[in-house]
Amino acid sequence: MTFLVRRLIVLVSTLVTVSFVVFLIPYLTPGDPARKILRARVNDPNLDAESVARLRTQYGLDRPLLVQYADWLLHAVTGDLGISYTARSPIPPMIVGAIQVTVLLTAAALIFALAIALPLGSIAAMKRGRPTDTVITTVTQGFVAIPEYWMAPLLVLAFAVHLRVLPSAGWTGVASMVLPCLTLAMRPISYFTQVTRASMADVLDSPHIIGSRARGLSYRQTIWRHGIRNALIPVVTLFSVWLGGLLGGSVVVEVIFGIPGMGRLVYDAVLNSDIPVLQAAIMCIVTLTVAISTVTDVVYTVINPTVRSANVSS
């Protein structure tokens, strides 16, 4: 499986590059980097110059940058992500909790989007050029242009304030997921529908559909056996791209609905200049995103034999 190996190399090198940039954050932000780094280690924002000098040696901040980086990376890899300035507590539990929330939120929104978009896109493709297609295409295209921070307040106004059927904020159960998921799903619905429609249309036009019908498969069987899978290939890719993209992209929704996810965590870290949390959160998001894209490539390979043998066989 040289293909997998190659993907892993890209994955690791990406992470190393990104981690170096992330490591440099305290050096890039204004102020004394040593103080900022120490702040995370010793929990004292008001260090005098003497103790800074002492701690600088104690924590090895006077070593060459690359040595420090290696040290930092080693700590990070072993789960020691430092202490949050604001929370004064170890970071990993914060990240784990936030990631679970965001992954659940995004996955739910995307699965919802798929559930809407796959049938819509397929129907549009099968009714190409007819009014059904026009309506589906036009409406879903419009979804792209809806800002989440516009839709969310309007949804809250409608469903929480006026109708009072759904909670306006929080993360306390399935009901509280409905509005955030709906908000988050709008743009994916649009993209998924369009991609499904296009790829389904491509598949419907491809000669192998005629080929399979000429072997006696009914239209339905043909679409089911030879259409859907082919049409799904680009959708699967898109799905995971969104999954990765939304890990950090759900900030707005998390803020509006008061959801304690990754976006909110990073947002707070930025507002409070909580550098260790920022570093840890960005590393985690990037790791996840890259991992997802790797998994996607593998899944893509599994469902698309054309790529598989090119990658796998010699």
Added chain:
Amino acid sequence: MAALLEIDRLTVTFGGASPVLDGVSLGIAEGEVLALVGESGSGKSMTALSIMRLLPEGARMDAAAVRLGETDLVAASEGQMNSVRGGQASMLFQQPKRALDPTATVGSQIGEPLRKHLGMSRSAARRRVVELLHDVGVDEPERRARSYPHQLSGGLAQRVMIAAAMAAQPRLLIADEPTTALDVTVEAQILALIAQKKAELGMSVLFISHDLGVVASIADRIAVMYAGRIVEQGPTAEILDAPSHPYTQALILCSSLRPDESGELYVIPDGAGLERVSSGGCRFQSRCHRAVEAHVEHHCASREPELVAAPGGTSGHDTRCWAASTMRESA
């Protein structure tokens, strides 16, 4: 010989445009190979797809009759058609690799008609697929059954298509330019394979090609199409040796690539575009050297000739030309 396939006045139209097929009538006897010959755009493939009722969306098909054996293909329900396709009638395509689903193994696709038409179990179908592949001359059939279309060469893919087409032992094989995309040495192999299978199964073949040379060895009869019409049909030898329609004659001359005394190859004159042709006269009229001859000119421009027995031809040799009788003499 009883006619296995009979097509009577088949017309296919897209939207409001002039028909791509205009009253095509054909018959293929049991065990016979009929070659449908013509240039690109003449309607050969449309004829094939009409028989299978697989015309693209938006096409309108009218026919007095299209009959395969006892089945009326015009009146047949979609369900009946599904059992005809791949069952009684199979099809080969010009680009075999593209006619196979790239995401499914070759074996599973050959197995489809077995399971569908013969009701085989999955495992029985799998065993039979290997036999079929072996029968069409594929080496290592077990391994090949597990491979994907893109892993096959063109010739191999066409063998796979043949295996799939033969799976349910059809009575009619429609081969739509099955060798055009192949190298010449491989083309010969595929032609031989089709001939061999035809002999083994005793099936009829509708062989579509633009190449008269390819057709010569495999066809019993030839039908020549021009602009959506059959312009001439008859026994292979007679069509090739004594064509009675000026288009057939021109096509043979062109295809032979034999220069005349001045070293020039024969060239069919440019005519009006096809869209102008159906104004009532003979469709070939504007390109036909015969049409200028005074005594037939009148008819050629105003009335389209019927497909009638070619003068001096044997029975079954029909032609669609006002000047057919004078043609023979000059040929």
Added chain:
Amino acid sequence: MSLLDGTRTSALDSAPAPVRVARSARGRRWIDIRTWPASLVIGALLFVVVVLTLILTPWIAPHDPAAQTLSARLTGSSGTHPLGTDQLGRDVLSRLMDGGRFSVSIAALTLAISAVVGTLLGLVCARRRGAFDEFIMRLTDVLLAFPEMIVAMFLVAILGASQSTLVLALVLGGWTPFARLARGVAIEIDSRDYIEAAKSLGCSKRFIMMRHVLPNALSPLMAHAALRFGHKLITVGALSFLGLGVQPPDADWGSMLADGLPYMSRSPGLVIYPGLAIFVTALSVTLMGQGINVRRNRRT
């Protein structure tokens, strides 16, 4: 790692835009609006109206967008204030027009920089291949791994919130899709016979780039740019909404929307109008992008 090169790029933000170049164009000029698909016409019209309004704001705005009347705050629409007034008694319509200048120009600026940088890099990659290409493509891999909002927030953390941070943040990740698309299209076009023909006819590399590659690559790139524009506009708004973008006293649609949230039930217009402005503007360019794609596919 070419396996997703084509698909990944456009997947996130553009609708299906397979890297395909018109093989045989009907020889119609762009100017001929009669050949434009409806979505392109409607989108372009809307966009022109929006842009003209924003350009002419200093002359046509009914009020000074900064003029306050604290005694007449949060009024509904009236003759003097067609869209009412905000929490400081400023004219909402004038502020919308003024705020739009920030939103649209920042989105346009980031897009323009991204598109030019990305396209040039992509074309150079396609031409040079080798190590440079490899490096740039790996770089796009890395940058694509960053969700855009995270990049923006990362930069805000480093540089502080400001308009220039906003532009920088959006350009940083924004050029990558253009680079990939341009590279893909250019490589695809490069493999065409007419490029080989031009080479064999002794045409200069410059000529091939300018007359063959660029014109043929232009329409997919334009479609992509149009589809990206709406996205940029929304992202700019999102960052301002979160207080990480345009900083007061300047206001763009995103920050106006955020400012209006507390007054939503008293004066829904404060939330609805800025959102609507973003929506309509984003929609107009998206329609244009779709139209260009439709037009392109029609030619194929």
Added chain:
Amino acid sequence: MRTLKLSSALAMAAFLSLLSACGSFQTDSSQPAKGGGSGGDGGGQAVISLQFTPRANFALETDDAFVLTQVGCLETLVKYDDATGKLEPLLATSWTQSKPTEWDFRIRDNVTFQDGTKLTPDTIASALERMLKVEVPPRPFTPDVISSVTAVDASTVRVTTPTPSALVPYRLAAVNTGILAPAAYTKSGVDPLRHCTGPFTPVSVTAKQSMTLERNDKYWGGKAALTKVEARFLPEGATRATQVQTGESQVALAIPAASVPDLKANKDVVVSEAFTPRTSGLYFNVSKAPFNNPDVRKAIQSALDLNAIAASIYDGTAQPAIGPFAPDEAWAPKSVKPVSADLTRAADLLKRSGHAPGSLKVTLLAYTERPEFADLAAIIQDQLEKIGIKVTVRTSDYAAIEPALLGGDYDLSLLSRNHLTDIADPIGFLTADYTCKGTYNISHYCDPSFDAKIKTANAESDAKARYAIYAELAKRLQDEAVTAFLVHEQTVAARRSTVKGFVDDPLARYAVTKDLSVNNG
């Protein structure tokens, strides 16, 4: 086979999402019922929306202590009653100054922590000693002002100070000095679950989201009315307001001014406004031109229309300022009126200072943490424009502008200051903000006579006399226009009309109390 792979991939995705679902909801498996449902005996259940999110693992030296007192869990030895301005017993029943540097507190009997351990002077002493040793001790209770805490006998705790101090009981009213059971202090932080003495027992916490509490049936002060409380941590003010609007919460604290009219319009909601010792002002950098000239400052003071400001962006929830202290405060100067807007006077003053209209260009800093400051800055910009002062507004987060403020490298800045930061006495505020060596002297104001007055006040044990000095100093700040005080803020809380017994604490210490009940009929 192919289909199998595809479906297994999908199944895996579904499984993963399920997994994470379990993960993220597991901590609140004991979901409280939606608020308002009446409980079996008495006051039912309530959901309360709080402004602060515990961020420091409930370390009591941080603001997290406020959360724990607000929800009715954490208790201090002494309680400062804001209404009367007096100290009340809580965990301590009485206190005396045995020596100038020693205070003895008598501990209430029969108080047990929610985990069953008994409250003893020893547990109190070790809890407070611990507080003195943390890396950043809370301001009211630092080693600078407290030397040690010891248990004297079975019912007495002694607090020793380095210098004579009259304010020790006030210090022990600060929420940071609340007492938790010994088991609460763990290596990884403070665990408040079942470790309080208050009327409600915290049973579960969802990080950054909520805390669930049950009634402490063994509370020393008697059973509380509510059986169950869910406290939600909602940092967005508008969200808290919405929660009460929709009835998702019964009580919400710190309602932003903008939401007040909406809530007032809702007949199911009761809005209460209460005093808070917080005044926002336009701070001048008096160390440098042009604001070293009192006339310029006074010109600006006169140009501002405080009534319009209070009525507009504060939506009537704030009062025009008469100085650093609000009129009702004990140490406020009597019968002082806000400076009324007088553009003519302002123009004259400006002319007297030698600045022609239009010649003055200054920069105004505003920080984003106070959402109203952006609008406030816009108003000030607009109003100063009228007397020909050109103001450029720069907004950014507080951390970014603090160096400029402390370093004296700015012209004008908006600040909102709490003048009872440490204890219920404004001396800390006056010292930090306006003495020459003040640690937070943003104005860079320095007047030895002012410092001398402060010194006198510090030594004065008679409250009345002290307050008189404060009033004098406050008037001075206002008259010299050291700071252009804008408005006295108020805290606004909202509750459903079914809620009874709610008191909005101006110091944000208490919200859920024994007496709070929800009556759903």
Added chain:
Amino acid sequence: MTETDLRTLGGSAGPGGGADGTSDMVVIENAVKHFLLPRRAFRRTRDHVHSVDGVSLRIGAGEVLGLVGESGSGKSTLARVLLHLAPADAGRVVVDGMDVRKLRGAESKRLRRTAQLVFQDPHAAMDPRMTIGESLSAVLAQHRMGTAEERRKKVEDGLREVGLDESYVDRYPAECSGGQLQRVVIARALLLGPKLLVCDEPTSALDASVQAKVLNLLSRLRREHHLTMLMISHDLRVVRLISDRVAVMYLGQVVEIADRDQLFDAATHPYTLALLDAATPKRPGSEPTVAARGEPPSPIHPPEGCRFRTRCPLATERCRTQMPPLQAVAPGHEVRCHRWDEARAALVGEGGLVGEGES
């Protein structure tokens, strides 16, 4: 022959010269072109496609060489090597006295004026966004020839020469049929007055009636412009029609080369014989004959020894181990086969081969 020799020869041939056929317009010696396949992780070596693997050829001035082979035989690559569109990895390629592998700057422009290419698919060979007039006059502009007016006139003349009227100047490629567009492509190739025309399957995408027309045009142009031509086709009949000599390629190598008549009448390589057999018009009803087994192996891993051995009915042990050399079997007739002397007798049946019964 040294390089200087070639230069003088090439120079002396001059425009329109070399009709006597004594000088060489093209000399290819041991040309090699391998295409590298993408690198794979943890493989030291990279696979490559042996497209052209040691080909030597000469084309005399004014001569037409036919080049025959199946897909993957490397004939198109050879054309690109010749025109320096796909630079050779090794060997020597000389066109009209210019060593194309060493051309720089102005010299390479001279190669472009000397040698031109006609493509298989005329639609792909024209930029869809440019009118025919734009496409053609751009070529002249690139070579700084004439004013805009002169260029337009020259383009119209060029189009007229291939039988198209000036209305085509303003047409877009999509508005032309394949046959018309192929003529445009030919007109474009002739604009710069080349001496050498490389035709890569110029008629295989066209219908029979159009094919004849284009072939007639090429014959006429060849006569009128004294063109040297390399005529590449998989169709022996096309090559026979127009070529003076014919070379047959298989998997990157020339396996047989001879004068046209010699090749068609006395071919001795089994592969040539198979091609000839496939091209022979079949009598109606005759069984298709199959003269080569299987399909061409992958050019990534060509067989050891003789490359045709896997499909050759005459293959022996020797063919497996030894690559046969290209050996002269008659004047101007070279074959790469160990068993050339027996092949013809063994493989050609009673009826003979192409054309033998007819011509």
